[in-house]
Amino acid sequence: MTEPDNIDRLFLAMADPYRRSFIERLSKGPASVKELAAPADVQLPAVLKHLRVLEEGGIVVSEKVGRVRTYRMHKEAFSAMSDWIEQRQREMNAAFDRLADLMAELPEEKDH
């Protein structure tokens, strides 16, 4: 049962504004650590720590060429989260529809 742990990690990785800002940047294309750190108002060690969380969660991947490490999004970064949310949303919609059907079957309320 590794799946729940992994989904925990995915959602937790998203629950930080710095990590989301890195994901927002990387969704537009690969970037080096330096490029990612430039607009962030945090020190490099904190940036590297956040990137490690994203990489361990399977959200980003990195590659080192020479002295430059470049990060990019994992192609399936959001799949597990999206799938989980979509399934819940489908069930919620079905439950709301059933409720609407039930209410439509109620006898009309009389003014009194």
Next chain:
Amino acid sequence: MTEPDNIDRLFLAMADPYRRSFIERLSKGPASVKELAAPADVQLPAVLKHLRVLEEGGIVVSEKVGRVRTYRMHKEAFSAMSDWIEQRQREMNAAFDRLADLMAELPEEKDH
């Protein structure tokens, strides 16, 4: 700027297997605290604490009738998260497409 904090809270609320199990149950329809607690292998105070996190995140709403408090999903529970993920996914797809176009334009590699 309340939106980032709220998205933090949303993703954080999802990053716990007990809270996700309550969401899974409630997506199928409303349930009382007792019904939610029954299958969970945690004590009632822990269940109530998790439900408070979900309610503060705007994911569930509750209503007390007599002595029974009933929880149900907030209709827009997943909207902010889904919107954020979908926007990133669109940007990622566009970036992958641009990359594919670039690669298609490269001169074919010769065997040698």
